[in-house]
Amino acid sequence: MRIILLSGLIALCMQAHAASGIDSAYWEYQVKPGDSLWSLADQHLASPAYVPRLQKLNHIADPYRLTPGSRVRVPYPWVKQQPSSARIEEYSGDVTAQDSKNQPLPINKETRYPKGVKFQTGNDAMLKLRFEDGSTLQMGANSSAQLQTEIYYPSTGSAKTEIRLEKGNAGSSVIPNILMPGRYQIRTPSAVTTVRGTEFRVSAESTDSTATEVLRGKVNVGGQQGGKVDVQAGFGTTTQQGAKPTTPEALPAAPDLSPLPAQSSFNPPLLQWTADQQAVSYRVKINGPGAAGQQLSERTVNGPQFYPALPANGQYQLAARARNAHGLEGYDSSKTFELKAYPTPPLLLASAGPQEIRGQTLSLNTTASPEHPVQWQLSRQPDFSQISQSLLLTTTQSKLSLPDSGQWYWRVAHVDARGQPGPYSETQSVLAKSLFSSLNQTVPALLARHYPVKNARYTLTLLAQADRQTVIYRNTTNQPTWPLSQLPKGQFLARLEIHGEADYHAIEANEIIQIH
Secondary structure, eight states: OHHHHHHHHHHHHHHHHHHTTTOOOEEEEEOOTTOOHHHHHHHHBSOGGGHHHHHHHTTOSOTTOOOTTOEEEEEGGGBOOEEOOBEEEEEESSEEEEOTTSOEEOOSSSOOBOTTOEEEEOTTOEEEEEOTTSOEEEEOTTOEEEEEEEEEETTTTEEEEEEEEEEEEEEEEOOOOSSSOOEEEEEOSSEEEEESSOEEEEEEEETTEEEEEEEESEEEEEETTSOEEEEETTEEEEEETTSOOOOOEEOOOOOOOTTSOSEESSSSOOEEOOOOTTOSEEEEEEEOSSTTOOEEEEEEESSSEEOOOOSSSEEEEEEEEEEOTTSOBOOOEEEEEEEOOOSOOOOEEEESSOEEEESSEEEEEOOOOSSSOEEEEEESSTTOSSOSEEEEEOSSEEEEEOSSSEEEEEEEEEBOTTSOBOOOOOOEEEEEEOTTOOOOOOOEEEEOOOOOSTTOEEEEEEEETTTSOSEEEEEEESSSEEEGGGSOOEEEEEEEEEEEGGGEEEEEEEEEEEEO
16 A cells, blocks of 8 residues: 555656646536545546545545535546547648658548647648547648647546647637536647637737637637736737737627629629628638538638639538738628539620611521530520520521511520530620611621629630640730621630639630631
């Protein structure tokens, strides 16, 4: 027994020294029938040598006789503990990991990552880690963080987790534990953020400044040189290196994303929302395609708009939050939308303006072929609320019979491999007159659809079909209309690009056309 107590006292001293100044929290153990301090120590304490101190701390007369239902206060560092590890719950983009010896580690959901591991994320990347107690850390793009402490307390299911965020931003969701409050801490070069069950974010985009934002619960933020402040939910604080944290201030409200379209036929989609007068910028993220889609991009934009180039048709989600002049970011808003931009509409060889014809036969030139059919629709209404005809065209030149004379409207769309049309071209007008009527002359032109982006500029490039590289013609205009009289004759690969505000860039067409 003396040997056991002696070894226990040595372990006790070592642990007490290691825990000194780290955590003074208590776990309250509820006594069950038959419990004694010795049985409690055997089951829950790191050493039986703690029993005399536990007896004195709780004013217990007899360590062998405890009252069922009573509570015994146990200092946090005395509880049994074991090394823990984290696992990856979700990731996307360029993510790397290195162990404590700077050796690369695999990135997958099967590997367990102990203390000392350092994670890094690249452009548009994200990484979500889950710890033993269920708490999570989600790193944003261009971030670097190291797991410095990972300890698990099996008696209570609680954990002690300490992370060093060297740069970037990270959001945390910490699971509260009613038996023993877990300790979760994020350190940056300029601040220490400590919690025991909450949801918060820490950003260290420079080595001399840290922003802490609390979304739920409460956190304690301390400067590296001293000074602490409690931050409640809905508030945030910034900490400069060598200074105390600032007085907490209210976080920006969640942006109003209601103006976002439910569906976009343009890629990049024009995602624009209501401006926040307090916001100097916004952090935006895109996930998709599909409900379980991975993060595709993460950006900070100066205004309430984001124009991300997306990989394919499908469902996407935009998440956005405002940032104020002090660098604090607020609550997220999110909204799903559908991209239905492919296949892109055909270029049109038609009239630059309303067309008039004699009789009821419409001559149409398109890029249709058996491999790339084109859907043609005819209607009396410009909004195509009622369709009079719908035909699948497979040849470049078509003679189409109109049902009657008078005003008609038509449009075309490329068809995908499943026979589904993509976005339609802009509506074209044709007035069918009697055979002896006079006609207003129109200018034949190469036409594309307008883009609803400010300061749009349209660049048409015609490349030699032989090598598809030699530029035969290139012209940029503020209207997607090019008179045929100004274009070279022959067969070309036509490429259409659109540029607009905020570095907007789209490729609308890349197809073979025949210009007569």
